[in-house]
Amino acid sequence: MTKEDILVRMDQLGFTRQTLAEASGYAYEYVRDRLTPTASNPPKKFVAAVQRAFSEEERRREVDLSKPSASIWDLVFFNGAEVQKINLGRKAGGYEDIPSFYHDAIINFADELLRKEKEAGKTVKFPAKANLHAAAGSPIAAEVMDWEGENDTVMVKINGLSMVPLLNDGDVVPMRLKKTARNPYMKKGLIYLVDYDGGYTVKRYNTRKATPEEKEELGEWIERGKVKVLESLNPDFPEIVIKQPIEWIAWLD
Known part of the structure; x- marks a missing residue:
């Protein structure tokens, strides 16, 4: 897929550069620069993320909205x-x-x-909060079902396939609340329920060496040459690079 192909598909789907950035998991500035008239064709990794975002959007538009029973x-x-x-x-x-x-x-x-x-004669109830931004960049994912679990736990329903094979779509798992942790800081390799970018997501926390582009773009979010990331276990879904404040709520014990 060339740069021109991406622009044509964006127009067909009504995507702005901001929409594509959110859907693909890339920074807006990166997407903007890759799609300028003078830019060369984008790298394969970026194209793959864009194609997944387009496919996901097309899949969503196939939902039958005429049925009242639709979720x-x-x-x-x-x-x-x-x-x-x-x-x-x-x-x-x-x-x-x-x-x-x-x-x-x-x-x-x-x-x-x-x-x-x-x-x-009942009140319709909805989950306390759910992040429904399920595009390729952050196929997220966590719908909080119950904050009143036993032993200071929260029951979390997983939406999506980003944490397969450990956590499957529809799984309801107990997670330990932050207040029970000995240390308030996130540890590499653990899976967390995180309040990020306006909603909840369940991801594995990790760090990795920053690329030259990330060092230039992220600035204060680089620590000792590394970036913090929220990883999916499913290799088909890209990581989320942390570039804004996050708050973790619970972890998978």
């Missing part, structure tokens, strides 16, 4: 959109982040939920 999470399963509430005013938190062609489907689904809620 609300399917309807907002990208762009980091986060449904915080659906009330009688039919307002969804993060609504402005969701592409317009999904709006009617979300409203219809919300109406169906509210109708069932009224009939059952």
